[in-house]
Amino acid sequence: MKLTEQWKDKWVTQPGLMLITVVIWSIFIGLCIKAGALLFTSIYSFFKPIVSQDLYEGLNLYGLRNEEIWFYVGLVSLLVAIACLKAYLYYLMIRIFLTINLNHPFSKEVSVLISEIASIAIQTGLLIILTTGSLKWLIKRGFDIPSMGAYTGGAFEYLLLGALIYAIAQVFKRGVEIQSENELTV
Known part of the structure; x- marks a missing residue:
């Protein structure tokens, strides 16, 4: 009962935040589907190698899989890890927008x-x-690897994003300290 009232209150007082939360949820779901599909097809490709011709959205690692299975496992593991980290990043954003008042x-x-x-x-x-x-x-x-810009692009952007958000986190940390001091003095 209390949770329902809290949600109604958020929709009324903070509609912009809730709209952003809905958009972030849709991105999060898409990234989870991408990570899950990549993980599933990668595992399935061990039993049926032909699947590695189209792991996800045309990603063809069939040549690498046939030539050297361990390099294939390593590369696919890195790609799945990147997809999972991106999804987790959006999950944390959802938690912020649901928590912030x-x-x-x-x-x-x-x-x-x-x-x-x-x-x-x-x-x-x-x-x-x-x-x-x-x-x-x-x-x-000499391994035949297709262009993977869609999977391995944006490293600098993520590093810059992390540095910027770290600075914002420090400001927030100081804001928490000031807010708690003000609550104690009142």
Whole structure:
């Protein structure tokens, strides 16, 4: 009963935040589908190798799978990890938008979530750099790897995003301290 009233209150007092939350939910669901499909088809490709010709949206790693299975496993693991980190990043955003209260925006929980988003964004950027390096190494060794810009692009953007959000997390942390001091003095 209390949760329903809380949701009604959020929709009435903070419609903009709830609209953003709905958009973020749709992106999160899409990223979960991408990560799940990539994981499922990758596992299925061990039993039926022909599946590796179209792992997800035309990603063809059939040549690598046939030539060297362990490099295939490593590359696919990196791609799945990147997809999962991106989905988790949006999950954390959903949690922030469901937690934040515009009347008292500085809360310890929101501050921790913002710090975690910064950490995940930086990890995603570093993992993309690692994957790009691995791809270049495999191509240099003569393996037939298709262009994977859609899967390995945006490393710099994620690193920059992580640094920016880390700065915002520090501001939020200080805001929590000031807000708690003000509540104690009143």
